[in-house]
Amino acid sequence: MFNNSQSEMVTNSFSKLASDLEKQELEAPKGSSAQVYSQLLAIYLYQNDLCNAKYLWKRIPQSVENANPELFAIWSVGQKMWKRDLPGTYQSLAAYSWSEPVAKIMTSLEEKVRERAITLISQAYSSLSVETMMSMTGLSNEKAVQVCQNRGWDVQDAGKMIIPQKPPPPVTPQTSSEDQLYKLTEFVSFLEI
Template sequence: MVTNFDTLCGELEKNELEAPNGIASPTTYGQLLAIYLYQNDLCNAKFLWKRIPPNILSSNPEIPAIWAVGQKLWKKDLAGTYQALAAFTWTEPVSNIIRALEEKVRERAFNLIGQSYSSISIDTVIAMTGLSKEAVLQACRDRKWELAEDGVTVNPTPPTQPAPLHTSSEDQLFKLTEFVSFLEN
């Protein structure tokens, strides 16, 4: 199973560019479309969708199913995204990418919840993550989020972000001076 999707993406893009008659294999298109969604590169996914030949789309139902997921992501419809992901029986090698995509979308949803809410209903978390109530409660415990006394709301804590590296103005001026001096010599 390939997990380095950036490398695979580069190979698939190369395959598409070098394809005879400019038409790549359905597998190439399907994997590339799924990887663009995994990378949250919705613009490239949409452009790829537009350039896939109609005969490939009509003979390979998996590719339109991948794009159905992309459309939900484009509209920021998380609940619809999980429905679209579950609506199709994915085949290899796309299924690996789709599983990783689902995990990544879910992780982004949890991070969004943690950053945006001080209190949120469990039902909303269920809709935003596509998980069962038990799985949501376990995920909340794993993240050390507080379950409110009413049993229906969660008080998330923001995810820890690495501290940004700040350089002093003097350091920046020194680096700029070195760079300009390098360019002049």
Template sequence: MISNFDKLCVDLEKQELEAPTGVASPSTYAQLLVIYLYQNDLCNAKFLWKRIPQSITSSNPEITAIWAVGQKMWKKDLAGTYQALASYNWTEPVANIIRALEERVRERAFYLIGRSYNSISLDTVVSMTGLSRDAVLRACAERKWTLREDGVTVDPTPPAQPTPLHTSSEDQLFKLTEFVTFLEN
């Protein structure tokens, strides 16, 4: 299933490639840069930033602000990422993608916390998710994470892992043997 952002990404890449002068519009660059960040495709975001003409980046503070978010993501600075996201008054249509990006970064942080920690301080969760203390407490309760009696330590529950679709080597060999036998007949 392809998401709306994936489709928009393909359309924007096409617009960039087919730009009559070889230079796309600032709006195209801004949206594409944010979508790459949304997709956590930091390499493509960095390459896009490098190929945007200097005249566009210097005259469009929104594109520079988007790249500031990308730099924080590149450095895995979650607290800095949330600060960079909140430090600019985003315009449409970029604002819509920015909101989705912020939510995705936050969900990724919760997922990583759940997978990586047996216990973690509430203040660290606040920093890693960019939420207020009350919002973190609600989010932890929704995830069935336990707040210890000290009121400052959270015990995350690991996220549910999908059942792997691995088959044993013997099963694979059996299927291959059946297939070869079928082809020989």
């Protein structure tokens, strides 16, 4: 899994690539190549920009769609993400052998979906079975338990039950009493006008 700085670098490089691909798509008079559409669709999924992914899918010419099965495979991942079907998303990601320009994006997408699922688990569950963890992360039993242990989560009942640690609450900036009084005064003054 990526650490924060690696994830940020990947996100920045994909954002720049997406911008370049969007420009290529706009400048192509009769539609772009299948590679442009494939990469752009995959990047939209990576960015969790499902609306733009759906609109891109609708604008891809039918002839390009029919000639490129990889586009259908990428869109099947997008459909699973749209429906929030995590197990289906992992199955769709693993079901296709991605071409070189798309493989890195799809691998990063899988890691990002998995990281979002782990974050969701830590926020939503007080305990869960390993099977549920495996389903939501697409990991094998051993890897799921290992990920939990690496995060400091408690694994009980001989590896059958997981108790995630809640993430620390967000730090809210403290405002002084004077600042609060000033804001209240401004608000009341606004209402009196």
